[in-house]
Amino acid sequence: MALDHYVTLGRSGLRVSPLCLGAMTFGEDLGWGSSVEESQQIMGRYVAAGGNFIDTANFYTKSHSEKIIGDHIGRHSEKRDRLVIATKFSGNLYPGDPNGGGSGRKALVSACENSLRRLQTDYIDLYWLHIWDVNTPIEETMSALHDLVQAGKVRYVGVSDTPAWKVAQANLLAQFRGWSPFIGLQIEYSLLERTVEADLVPMAQELGLGITPWSPLKSGVLSGKYTRATAGRDKIDRAAFMADQLNETTYELIDELERIAKAHDSTVARVALAWLRARPGVTSTIIGARRASQLEDNLKSLELVLGPEETAKLDALTEPALGFPHGMLGYAGTITNGGTRVNGVELPASEFVLQPGDKPF
Secondary structure: OOOOOOEEOOOOOOEEOOEEEEOOOEOOOOOOOEOHHHHHHHHHHHHHOOOOEEEOOOOHHHHHHHHHHHHHHHOOHHHHOOOEEEEEEOOOOOOOOOOOOOOOHHHHHHHHHHHHHHHOOOOEEEEEEOOOOOOOOHHHHHHHHHHHHHOOOEEEEEEEOOOHHHHHHHHHHHHHHOOOOEEEEEEEOEOOEOHHHOOHHHHHHHHOOEEEEEOOOOOOOOOOOOOOOOOOOOOOOOHHHHHHHOOHHHHHHHHHHHHHHHHOOOOHHHHHHHHHHOOOOEOOEEEOOOOHHHHHHHHHHHHOOOOHHHHHHHHHHOOOOOOOOHHHHOOHHHHHOOOOEEOOEEOOOOOOOOOOOOOOO
């Protein structure tokens, strides 16, 4: 696979690269991240390699991320029109203003106008609801998003960091009312964050939402930098995101990733990305490179295909506890199928079935 082997996002005709360039680290306004010059270099290298999907948000690096993208791409129509630029609303940049963020119509429309200005473009290809706003009815949000699509300011809409039941409610409302539905689902997903497999992933598959995982390397924990050999010696730049992850369970996983990487003459990060790219429902994985060298390494993950035994080993090391009712659902066939084979699966009948001579009451 290559970066220009495009895939359609969810149940839509929008073609995107299998790796999406995440721009959360564009700008050094928070004390970490990429300089303007290196951000431009990263975008240039990504596009030159065939990438067409760039993701940001209205409040990343205090809105500087959008401005960097706009300066480099938005003002140049020959660059802008061939790319899929995605940004998000919900984040509040304005202390003391309750309508400065969230998913209400006032905040949403204002955020869109400001993002268009910073990105220096007339339209946003994919506009994400960044995080569920419990104070706004979802029908208000979906109606406002549809109006932006109708006005030509937004092409498609997606949703991030929201419970599966709320996403399902939103898309069913959109379906019945003729509004633009969510076509993509942005969620944290990695070898170290698999609880999304309980509800969010199957929901996305059922409703036709393309999954775009963020933090596929768990904020750098799976980058290959942190190993048993370096434990306690390397400075953790984003300690709040990472420190509690560096434990025995994680080191056991990293040990296995190192073994697989060595067998493929590859790297830990590439193996972790290759595992995620192959997960059911995943369309385009968001890679957030702070340095051009990191981007180059991540792009090479597209050349790597894991074998069944390698995948099974990583699956076993990271199998999540999904909670109720998922544990019970493993017995569903025993309860429902009466000991018959259905869709290739045969399970014994439950002890409650009628035996010869029994009569139902």
